[in-house]
Each structure stands twice: as structure tokens, then as C-alpha cells.
Amino acid sequence: MPRKPLIAANWKMYKTPVQAQEFTKNFLPLVANHERDEIVLCPSFTSLSVVIAAATGSGVAVGAQNMYSADEGAFTGETSPVMLKAIGVTHAILGHSERRQYFAETDETINKKLKAALQHGLAPIVCVGEVLAEREAGKTNEVLLRQTRGVLAGIEATQAAPIVIAYEPVWAIGTGRTATPQIASEAHGVIRGEVAKLLGGTVAESMRILYGGSVKPENASALMTEEEIDGALVGGASLDPQSFGKIVNY
Ligand code: PGA
Numbered sequence: 001m002p003r004k005p006l007i008a009a010n011w012k013m014y015k016t017p018v019q020a021q022e023f024t025k026n027f028l029p030l031v032a033n034h035e036r037d038e039i040v041l042c043p044s045f046t047s048l049s050v051v052i053a054a055a056t057g058s059g060v061a062v063g064a065q066n067m068y069s070a071d072e073g074a075f076t077g078e079t080s081p082v083m084l085k086a087i088g089v090t091h092a093i094l095g096h097s098e099r100r101q102y103f104a105e106t107d108e109t110i111n112k113k114l115k116a117a118l119q120h121g122l123a124p125i126v127c128v129g130e131v132l133a134e135r136e137a138g139k140t141n142e143v144l145l146r147q148t149r150g151v152l153a154g155i156e157a158t159q160a161a162p163i164v165i166a167y168e169p170v171w172a173i174g175t176g177r178t179a180t181p182q183i184a185s186e187a188h189g190v191i192r193g194e195v196a197k198l199l200g201g202t203v204a205e206s207m208r209i210l211y212g213g214s215v216k217p218e219n220a221s222a223l224m225t226e227e228e229i230d231g232a233l234v235g236g237a238s239l240d241p242q243s244f245g246k247i248v249n250y
Contacts, residue, residue, distance in 0.1 A: 003208050005224065005231035006164055007248050008040040008125060009238030010065060010093060010212075011047075020047035023241050024054035030245030031060065037231060039248055040091050040125075045079055052088040063091030063125065066099060069112035071120075081120035091123045093233070095151060097131075097170045107150025114151055114163070123162040125210070125233065126151050128191065132171035140169075141190050148194040157199045164208045165191055166233040172213025174236060181226045184211045188228040217246035224250055 015023065020043045031039055042063040043051050052062045068078035084092065094117065095110035110126060117124040128147040130140045148165070155163070167187050172179050179187070188209045196204035211223055212233030223229055238244040 003206060003230045004038055005036065006038040006040065006125075006208055006210060007231050008042055008063060008091070008093070008166075008210070008233050009244055010042050010096070010233055010235050011044065011239060012065070012098070012235060013044055014239055015043060015047055017047045017050045021050045021054050023239075024051050024060075027241035027245060028055065028058050028060065030241060031248050032058075034059075034248060037248060042091070042093055048084075048089060049087055056088075061090045062088065063093060063123075064089050065093045065096065067092045067094070067113060067117065067122070069109070069116040071116075081116050081122055085120050085122060089122065091125055091164075092117050093166075094124050094126045096127045097129055097168055097173060101170075107147055107153075110151050111153050115154070118155075118159050118162060121162075123164060125164045125166055127166045127168050127212070127233070129166075129168040129170050129173075129187075129213075135169065135171060140187065144187060144190050145194050148191050149198065152195070152198055155199065157203050160199050160203045160207065164210060164231075165195075166210040166212050167191060168212035168233060170213075174214070176214050178214040178216075178219050178223070179211065181222050181229070184223060185226045185228040192228070215247060217243055217250070220247045220250035 040061045040063045042065050064084050071082045094113045099105040114124045130143040134143050192204050208230035210231040210233050211229050215232045215234045216237045
């Protein structure tokens with residue numbers, strides 16, 4: 001079965017609820033009846049409810065940018081998968097490089113979150129990717145293998161269907177420096193190969209691997225028409241409805 005591409009907007013720490021609602025109102029008409037790709041908007045926690053309300057019935061899904069692994073408890077400042085699920089969130093970005101870099105997330109903590117997301121029926125969009133120094137030192141594959149193994153540790157093939165992996169080379173995030181379709185494809189092949197080893201060929205063949213890192217209307221088509229690239233995780237260029245609309249409608 002061909003993999004249905006997924007295109008997700010990662011708004012990071014941008015937009016108030018009013019701005020998020022305004023975006024949604026302007027964006028939805030641009031993707032009305034869009035069937036080729038699954039579309040997911042990931043606002044900050046404070047805007048989840050307004051975006052969910054605005055997107056109801058549109059076919060556009062709403063995801064969180066992070067979550068904690070416990071259902072509830074004394075974890076000041078954290079948000080649980082139970083809470084997300086209760087308001088209609090369907091996806092969660094996990095282990096974004098900014099979470100790894102600024103908030104000390106590791107493959108191990110991300111793996112716990114991934115298991116919790118699956119347990120609660122949230123589709124995890126789990127991020128992997130090398131930093132520039134690792135690429136320049138020829139360590140890209142080693143990093144991708146380690147991260148893929150780490151975040152998927154203990155996952156069974158029968159649980160894996162909702163998992164989406166996002167390959168985001170850290171040197172391409174917010175820098176305007178996009179990986180070429182060839183570079184991205186190669187990395188996706190490495191990740192898919194490891195998923196096949198861990199979870200079997202059938203799971204690997206159906207798992208969606210997104211590319212993220214300076215995806216823009218101008219490069220979306222070249223990236224997304226690559227066989228190995230099953231969609232995109234878009235930061236900066238997803239903040240404007242016209243721009244994100246162009247990416248989705250590449
Ligand atoms: P960018 O961010 O599109 O602004 O490079 C992508 C991401 O961090 O998910």
C-alpha cells in the first residue's frame with residue numbers, strides 16, 4: 001500500500017490564540033477537499049483548543065509540540081497525553097531537536113513519551129537528525145541509527161502503525177539551508193533500513209518518514225516527489241497560511 005504523505009506545521013513558540021485562530025480561518029479554505037496528504041497543525045499548548053474548534057470537520061488534524069510521558073502527577077509545567085487526548089489532539093511531535101538541545105531530552109526520555117503517546121492513541125511524530133559537526137565528521141548514519149534504535153526501543157511491530165518519523169538535520173532547521181532531495185532520501189533510507197531490522201520489512205515499508213528543515217513553497221515539490229520522502233515537518237514557512245497552503249498544495 002502506498003504511504004499517505006503527512007505534512008505538519010510546527011509553529012514552535014509563535015502565535016497567540018487569536019493569531020492561531022486567524023491562521024486557521026484563512027488556511028482551511030486553501031486546503032478544502034485536499035485528500036492527497038494528511039495535514040496536521042501543531043500550535044503551542046495555549047492555542048490547541050481554539051485551533052481544534054476552528055478545524056473541526058475540516059479533515060485537518062491538530063497536534064501538540066511536546067508532551068510528558070506520565071498520565072498525571074506532580075510534574076509542574078508538564079502536559080500529559082490524557083489531557084491532550086481529552087481536548088481532541090490527535091498527534092504529538094516528540095523529541096524535536098530544540099527539545100533535545102534546550103530542554104535536555106534524550107532518546108531515552110523520548111522513547112518513554114513515544115510509548116505513552118501510543119498507549120493513549122496519539123500518533124507520535126518523532127524527530128531524529130544529526131547536527132552539523134556530526135555530518136562534517138562523517139557520523140550522520142551512526143547518529144541516525146543510534147537515535148532510531150533509541151526512540152523505538154521496546155516497541156513491538158504490532159504497535160508501530162501510528163508512528164511517524166521526522167528526519168530533521170539540525171543544520172537545516174531555521175537556517176534556510178535545506179538538505180538536497182538526495183541527502184534527505186539517503187538519510188531516510190538509512191532510517192527505514194533500521195526500522196526494518198527492528199520491526200520488520202512490512203512495518204518499515206508502511207512507516208512514514210517526513211523531512212524537516214527549511215521546507216518552503218519553492219523546494220516542497222522537489223523534496224516531496226522523492227520516493228523516500230513521505231511528507232514534511234515545516235517550521236518557519238508554516239506560520240503564514242498562504243505559504244503553508246502552497247507547501248501542502250505543491
Ligand atoms: P524550519 O523548522 O522549517 O523553520 O527549518 C523545521 C522544524 O524545526 O520542524
